[in-house]
Amino acid sequence: MTGYSAAPQVERIAEKLIAAHHQHLATVPIRYVWRDKAAQSKGNIVFGKARKVSGLAAHLVHLVRDDEPPDEVEFFVIEIAADMWPTLTDAQQTALIDHELCHLGVDIPEGGDKDRSLVVRGHDLEEFAAVVGRHGLWRPAVETFHAAVAMQLTLDDIAAPSHGKAKE
Ligand SMILES: [Zn+2]
Structure with a gap:
């Protein structure tokens, strides 16, 4: 049987990411758990x-x-595979948690008298490498993804000038 336990290490990283990139989640209840396998x-x-x-x-x-106001009945859970976590670098661990946080959405209905609702969002892109290899940026979601990768490459250039290799 799969075992679960609290993951305060994940929570600490998530709190930093929420403050920097996911402010809409600041008041949303989220539980962080390890999944043993x-x-x-x-x-x-x-x-x-x-x-x-x-x-x-x-x-x-x-x-x-x-520990939550009675109207906050819904909550999110982020579970992380405890057996895979140590195989990731610090940067990969942060990216993984950022990824999971991107799944967490808050819908605020217009009108104001209805409660907000929590929604789990899908990925921006589901695609096969082979299709992009053959057909390139064939739809807007692929194009958006490509633009994000290109931006990241530019940031890397700024962080690591070409005359020296960046330290891992
Ligand atoms: Zn995902």
């Missing part, structure tokens, strides 16, 4: 997963812990 999905190792807990499951949690 990574799951597999479609043949890939799952390093992390973002979920929303709502409905009966959330109510049951609130029966045993009383």
Whole structure:
């Protein structure tokens, strides 16, 4: 059976990322847990997963812990595979948590009298490397992704001038 435990190390990194890049999550309840063994999905190792807990499951949690206002029934959970975590560099660990935080969305309905709702968002891009290899930037999502990669490459150039290799 899969075991779970609290992941304060993940929470510390997430708090920094939320302050810098995900301010809309500042007041959203998020739990961070280790999953002792990574799951597999479609043949890939799952390093992390973002979920929303709502409905009966959330109510049951609130029966045993009383640390959120009663109207904050829904909450997010980010689970990280504890067995894969040590295989990642610091930079990869931060990127992984940033990735999971990008899944966490808050919908604020217009009108104002309805509660905000938490939503788990999908990825910007699901694509095969072979298709991009054959057809290039064939749709806007691929183009957007390419632009982000190009921007990152430029940032790397600024951080590491060409006459010296950056230290890892
Ligand atoms: Zn994802």
